[in-house]
Each structure stands twice: as C-alpha cells, then as structure tokens.
Amino acid sequence: MIKTDILIIGAGPTGLFTVFEAGLLKLKTHLIDALPQPGGQCSEIYPKKPIYDIPGFPEIMAGQLVDNLMEQIKPFEPGFTLGDRAETIEKLEDGTFVVTTLRGVKHQAPVVAIAGGLGSFEPRKPPIPNIADFEDKGVAYIIRDPEVYRDKKVVIAGGGDSALDWAIFLSDVASEVTLVHRRKEFRGALDSVEKVEELSKVGKINLVTDAEVKELHGVDGQLASVGIVHKEKGEIKMEIDNFIPLFGLSPKLGPIGNWGLEIEKNAIKVDNSYDYQTNIPGIYAIGDVNTYKGKLKLILSGFHEAAIMCQSAYQRIFPDKKYVMKYTTVGGVTGFDGSKKEAKKEVVKAIG
Amino acid sequence: MDVTIKIKDREGVVHEVQAPTDMAMNLMEVCKAYELPVEGTCGGMAMCASCQCYVTSDHQLPEMGDDEDLMLAEAFYVEDNSRLGCQIPITPELDGLEIELAPES
Numbered sequence: 001m002i003k004t005d006i007l008i009i010g011a012g013p014t015g016l017f018t019v020f021e022a023g024l025l026k027l028k029t030h031l032i033d034a035l036p037q038p039g040g041q042c043s044e045i046y047p048k049k050p051i052y053d054i055p056g057f058p059e060i061m062a063g064q065l066v067d068n069l070m071e072q073i074k075p076f077e078p079g080f081t082l083g084d085r086a087e088t089i090e091k092l093e094d095g096t097f098v099v100t101t102l103r104g105v106k107h108q109a110p111v112v113a114i115a116g117g118l119g120s121f122e123p124r125k126p127p128i129p130n131i132a133d134f135e136d137k138g139v140a141y142i143i144r145d146p147e148v149y150r151d152k153k154v155v156i157a158g159g160g161d162s163a164l165d166w167a168i169f170l171s172d173v174a175s176e177v178t179l180v181h182r183r184k185e186f187r188g189a190l191d192s193v194e195k196v197e198e199l200s201k202v203g204k205i206n207l208v209t210d211a212e213v214k215e216l217h218g219v220d221g222q223l224a225s226v227g228i229v230h231k232e233k234g235e236i237k238m239e240i241d242n243f244i245p246l247f248g249l250s251p252k253l254g255p256i257g258n259w260g261l262e263i264e265k266n267a268i269k270v271d272n273s274y275d276y277q278t279n280i281p282g283i284y285a286i287g288d289v290n291t292y293k294g295k296l297k298l299i300l301s302g303f304h305e306a307a308i309m310c311q312s313a314y315q316r317i318f319p320d321k322k323y324v325m326k327y328t329t330v331g332g333v334t335g336f337d338g339s340k341k342e343a344k345k346e347v348v349k350a351i352g
Numbered sequence: 353m354d355v356t357i358k359i360k361d362r363e364g365v366v367h368e369v370q371a372p373t374d375m376a377m378n379l380m381e382v383c384k385a386y387e388l389p390v391e392g393t394c395g396g397m398a399m400c401a402s403c404q405c406y407v408t409s410d411h412q413l414p415e416m417g418d419d420e421d422l423m424l425a426e427a428f429y430v431e432d433n434s435r436l437g438c439q440i441p442i443t444p445e446l447d448g449l450e451i452e453l454a455p456e457s
Contacts, residue, residue, distance in 0.1 A: 045394050118393055124457055127428050159426050187422040247426055250400065250457070251393060265387070 002079060004030040006313055007099055007109035009086045009256070012040025014287030014302030015115035016069040021310040023076030024333070025323065030079035030107060032086045032099065034120035035249075039066035044121055044249060055300060065299075075335020081105055083144075085120045087255045089283075097282065111282055111313040114261075114268060115302065116289040118251035126157065126213070126245045134216055138223025139243050149174045149242055155226055156180070157213050158246035161188040166246060168195050171204040178206040178238065180213055180228055211236070216243065259283075267291035275312030276305045282316060284309045355447040360408075361388055362453050371442045379405070379437035379451070390453065396438035401427035403437035404454035411449050413440060428457040 006022050008015045011033035019029045037043050047063030084101040099107045123141030154174040156167050159181040167179040186193045200207040215227030228236040261278050262269040268285035270276040272292035276284050286309050287302030314323050332342025354370040371382040380403035383390035391402040398419040404427055420439045424430050
C-alpha cells in the first residue's frame, strides 16, 4: 500500500503544481496517471506547441513547461504510479481513502485531488468490426514489452510519431515489420520519417502507403492474417502474427465517473466559492476536470485552484493547527530531500 | 453579423444555430458554445480530430492546410467531405452551411 498525504489523480500541469503547493505546506504527494510519462496533454498531444498565456512566460513550449514543473517539484519528492489508471475508490472508517488502479496498486491518503483533465488517455481503436475479438490475441494498441514481438510478423498502422518510432524499433526485433498508412505523407518528426524511408529501402520495413487495414482474420481465436485495402492495388492479404494500430490516444473520463461524484457535462462539479471540493468531503477536483459557473479551462486556472485546494487539504489533515501562509520570497523552499532554496542575504556594509 | 448554420448531431437531430462572424470563432467552438457533443480535446490545433464533421452543403470552404490534411489521414470514419471544425473560421460566406458531426472515436 502506497501511503501519502494528498493523492493526486492526473500528472498534467495542474497535478504537478499541486505537488509544489502541498510541499510548501509539508504535505507529501503521490500521483497516478494513465500515461507512461508525466505532463498530461502537454506531453502527449502538443509537446512542441508554444503556449502564450502562462503568467511570466511570454512563450513556452508545452513540453518545456512540463520539464520546468518537474524541476520545480523535485525537492518535494513526489511518488508516481504511471501507465496505470485509477479505477476504484473506497472510504475507510478512519476517513481516509484507498484508490486502487487497474493493475491493482493500492494508494491510501486522507485527501484525494482529482486533476484528471479531460480524463485518462485511452488508445483510439480503428473501426474494424471484429477487432475486439483479437485484443491480446494478436492485437495490441500499446506496446508494453517489445520482446513480445521477437521474431514475429508484425503490422503497424498509423502515420504519427508512435507508429514511425515503433516501426523503426521493431525492425530490429520482429522478423517482419509492415507499416501501413493511409497516405504517403507522415505527420511524425522529420528524422523518424527519413529513418523509416531508409529502412524501407534496405527491406527492413515493408512500407505500405495509400492503404488501410480493413479486415482481421484468425485461426482458433488467434490473429492470423489482415486484409489491407490499397488505393490502386485493391485488396492485399497478409499472413501475420501481430497487428498494432497506433492512432493516438483520446481522453475518456472513465471510472472516475462512477465514484459518486456530481458530474455535469463530463466534468466534476466543485465548490468554487471556497476550496474546489466535490460533493464527497475530502475529494477535490482541480484543473480542466472540474466545472463551476464561469470556469475557464486554462492551465493558469488549474495552478490557482491547486494552491487554494492545498490550503483546505491542510486544514482537513490538521484541523487543530493554524497555518499562516508564507511567501516563498520570505520562507524560501525547503525540500523533503534536505535541499533549501532561499533569497541571498543582502550584504550590509556601512559607508564611511 | 451572424450566419446560420445547420448542424446534424450523431442522433440525427438538426440544430439550426446562429454563429457570429466577428468573434474569431471556428466551427468547433460554435458547436461547443451550443453544447453540441464536440469534445475539442486539443483545443483547436488540428491534433485530435474530435471535431471532425461532414460538409453536406456545397459551400466554398477555405482550403485544407497540411495539419488538417494529415490529421484526417489518421482519423476514423473519414469521407471525401470530411473537415475538422476547428480549422473552419466563421465567415459571412458560411451562411446556410450544413454539416453533420462524424462519429466519436
């Protein structure tokens, strides 16, 4: 059981900044995120896009903002459960919560902060009628262990970075790699596109463009072949072991929707006159995942909500303590790792 | 000045909405403003295709940019008349436009 003070669900910018605000109050934090890396949408969807409305940053790349936040929160040593989704929540008799993930990891905390954005990112599944029948029987939407594909015949579909990068990587692992894309143009990074082109010329990647995987066929329930429809050549049948469609991820509110929280328009209703608490005391919702009159889904709103929420969480955890807010310019930042940042003392020197 | 746009949702219900031409809005934002089921996950960067729609009237629309074109190359349920709502600014020429929301994916 992982124990912490504030369990944060969602490691996007709001969740990450919550670590900082909690840390100033000496509260420990742990984050759960369905994605394998922190940063949420900023890392997953638009790391190379500039953001212009982060106060104090005239322009910053989304990926850089995440890197900066990770650096800022490092002294507070947050724990991470990544690549796993928060599934169920249970309230114990002592008032604390236990959140269990899809893989069965249990987390206990007196306060839960949901900073889940638009939800957890789930792979987008192509609309091939019987695809669900072959899930884990030759079809996978996420590559967890590349060794699974050793000496196998693999078909990857998609035109973005993950399709390109995995085709390159698996060309050294699998016995055959075929990359199927609907166009000749790819959306991924230029050097990945060039690498795929190179590997296709030397026969290490079988590149099939202007084509789409339309049919899946199995033998004894296991995937055995795919039917590819090519714009000019028509139907191509290919015997394979594995099919990996990589069409990006789309967010779904998911199991949090069944936690008994008041939901409105796919977002969690909170008390915005005070502390962004939900209808369940001890569970807060901050950032894009919450809603209230006048809500603005901006990163800066999430930062503000995180600060307020942590103050309320402190009161909840230590009802008898009186906390006085300290400015970092005055109090500095003392990390759990023993580090201390503070303003340099001015040198006083008399004249004359 | 406002233009009138007919939007058929995924249940087949047609919503006739008024969209302002002077607010720098796009079709995805208009759908969201009227609380139609368009997610707009990426916020309008042509990076998610959650605002894909089919243009069913014969209006002259702005030409597709590379971002939109390549995103549609990876989206599902794409037809010849598919567009991303976020890439279509609301202009006076759009008056009477008819669109249909593509299935969710």
